[in-house]
Amino acid sequence: MTGAAHGGDSGGRGDFAGLGEFDRIARYFAPLAHPAGLGLADDAAVWTPPAGLAVVMTVDQMIEGVHFLPDDPPDAVARKLLRRNLSDLAAMGAAPVGYLLTTALRADTPEAWLAGFAGGLRRDQAEFGIGLFGGDSSSTAGPVMSSVTMFGTVTPGAAWRRHGAVAGDAIFVTGTIGDAALGLAAARGQLADPDRSLRERRLLPSPRVGLALGGLVHAVIDVSDGLVQDVGHLCRAAGCGAVIEAALVPASAAARAAGPDWLEQRLTGGDDYELVLAAPGANEQALRAACGAVPLTRIGQFTDRHTDVVVCDATGQRIRLSRSGWTHF
Ligand SMILES: Nc1ncnc2c1ncn2[C@@H]1O[C@H](COP(=O)(O)OP(=O)(O)OP(=O)(O)O)[C@@H](O)[C@H]1O
Ligand SMILES: Cc1ncc(C[n+]2csc(CCOP(=O)(O)O)c2C)c(N)n1
Numbered sequence: 001m002t003g004a005a006h007g008g009d010s011g012g013r014g015d016f017a018g019l020g021e022f023d024r025i026a027r028y029f030a031p032l033a034h035p036a037g038l039g040l041a042d043d044a045a046v047w048t049p050p051a052g053l054a055v056v057m058t059v060d061q062m063i064e065g066v067h068f069l070p071d072d073p074p075d076a077v078a079r080k081l082l083r084r085n086l087s088d089l090a091a092m093g094a095a096p097v098g099y100l101l102t103t104a105l106r107a108d109t110p111e112a113w114l115a116g117f118a119g120g121l122r123r124d125q126a127e128f129g130i131g132l133f134g135g136d137s138s139s140t141a142g143p144v145m146s147s148v149t150m151f152g153t154v155t156p157g158a159a160w161r162r163h164g165a166v167a168g169d170a171i172f173v174t175g176t177i178g179d180a181a182l183g184l185a186a187a188r189g190q191l192a193d194p195d196r197s198l199r200e201r202r203l204l205p206s207p208r209v210g211l212a213l214g215g216l217v218h219a220v221i222d223v224s225d226g227l228v229q230d231v232g233h234l235c236r237a238a239g240c241g242a243v244i245e246a247a248l249v250p251a252s253a254a255a256r257a258a259g260p261d262w263l264e265q266r267l268t269g270g271d272d273y274e275l276v277l278a279a280p281g282a283n284e285q286a287l288r289a290a291c292g293a294v295p296l297t298r299i300g301q302f303t304d305r306h307t308d309v310v311v312c313d314a315t316g317q318r319i320r321l322s323r324s325g326w327t328h329f
């Protein structure tokens, strides 16, 4: 390498006003390092998993224009990135430990954006007890992009899986469904959001980490693409079908205020990061106890109608939807 030296490069351009790649890492990311990250001063992280535990790994991205809006607060972008991954670990019954981070920023990305992003990481690291293992910094002429690869642990053989639902199992869901999708509609000016609670739920999901559901559930998935599509994944994994009673799907006060025209958007819009559980109805009280303060609602049941998710109204009449959830082209 020629030019800038490690730890003191001054090859920065644009809004980073002289702050180069290695200074950015030292200033914004090294303070967030987990002990396994070795101060972000080596070529890779070295992590010794606790003896007797299995490692659970997942990765998800945040891409400007696809997963977040250009004007979204950078701390919220970072927190949602962590929380999308935390939600996948939650769906597997894993305890989160740490993560690898990649960023691709534009030369005109303000330094304040990176400072806000790192502040969001710091805040949720404290909230969820995780640390930064390391990562990679790159540049782009296009949309800002970032990804997190997150690691957690679980007792070997005890991870919850997407398969395992059986006909007759109840479908349970945590929290409320549809707020983030309605929040996106609100951001686009299609829907009022007087108390900004829909915006809040779009920006900051609540991953359901740490629920002691082991032994009570047959299958689990987190809702990222949309309730109907993600229940469909449980069905395909198990070779069964499902009936969801639309009126039972929990809605926040703001979602109820939006009215019935927004039903399809709520059930298929995604970005909820709630858990869907397949479990015997008889386990309902035990599940409720395991969920503590996290609301749990029975929304339907699995059936022997192979791999078909049916949404119906309170009279059993089928509600036809034009899509089941989010897909990238
Ligand atoms: N590009 C890829 N390379 C390898 N595996 C992939 C790739 N994309 C997805 N997968 C795998 O496919 C499965 C489904 O991935 P998907 O991203 O849909 O799950 P998810 O993270 O739960 O959903 P979402 O991305 O909507 O949050 C996972 O096991 C994931 O590891
Ligand atoms: C600007 C903007 N447009 C659309 C959405 C909605 N959205 C995008 S990707 C996705 C599914 C999960 O992502 P993936 O499958 O890539 O992991 C959802 C629900 C958003 N959040 N922001």
Ligand SMILES: [Mg+2]
Binding pocket: 059, 060
């Ligand atoms: Mg994914």
Ligand SMILES: [Mg+2]
Binding pocket: 087, 088, 091, 221, 222, 223, 224
């Ligand atoms: Mg998932």
Ligand SMILES: [Mg+2]
Binding pocket: 060, 084, 085, 088, 224
């Ligand atoms: Mg995911």
